[in-house]
Amino acid sequence: LERTFIAIKPDGVQRGLIAEIVSRFERKGFKLVAIKIVVPSKEFAQKHYHDLKERPFFNGLCDFLSSGPVVAMVWEGEGVIKYGRKLIGATDPQKSEPGTIRGDLAVVVGRNIIHGSDGPETAKDEIALWFSPSELV
Numbered sequence: 001l002e003r004t005f006i007a008i009k010p011d012g013v014q015r016g017l018i019a020e021i022v023s024r025f026e027r028k029g030f031k032l033v034a035i036k037i038v039v040p041s042k043e044f045a046q047k048h049y050h051d052l053k054e055r056p057f058f059n060g061l062c063d064f065l066s067s068g069p070v071v072a073m074v075w076e077g078e079g080v081i082k083y084g085r086k087l088i089g090a091t092d093p094q095k096s097e098p099g100t101i102r103g104d105l106a107v108v109v110g111r112n113i114i115h116g117s118d119g120p121e122t123a124k125d126e127i128a129l130w131f132s133p134s135e136l137v
């Protein structure tokens with residue numbers, strides 16, 4: 001079955017949105033197969049966002065991801081990669097539809113509270129980066 005990597009970023013954790021976010025994925029019918037809370041190092045954040053290393057906001061983004069606790073999760077279900085992105089909403093919360101996580105709960109792109117893998121390859125890579133196989137049920 002398809003799996004994706006979802007992370008609640010430090011702003012989402014700090015704002016007390018863990019239960020709200022987990023609940024949206026659960027109510028949809030997706031299955032939680034791994035979860036942990038970690039403070040990633042800056043080096044780890046750079047690995048996670050390596051695709052964006054040429055972007056002007058890369059350094060600030062990695063500083064931010066490593067600035068506090070992150071809830072790292074793996075969710076499973078038919079179509080979960082694509083539909084998970086739909087639940088999350090557009091990258092810029094100003095453009096996310098109401099009803100989506102970012103649309104309902106965030107305002108600015110640099111504080112958009114949640115990450116979701118953007119395709120099957122990145123899902124596989126990100127799950128392997130954040131979790132060891134024994135942490136997945």
Ligand code: ATP
Nearest residue numbers: 052057061090091109110111112114115116117118
């Ligand atoms: P994520 O990978 O976090 O799920 P995404 O796939 O919607 O988000 P990406 O293009 O992968 O968007 O960008 C990764 C993250 O970089 C965004 O979630 C956002 O926090 C940050 N980001 C993207 N564009 C900008 C920007 N123009 N200015 C500042 N931060 C940005």
Ligand code: MG
Nearest residue numbers: 115116117118
């Ligand atoms: Mg992305």
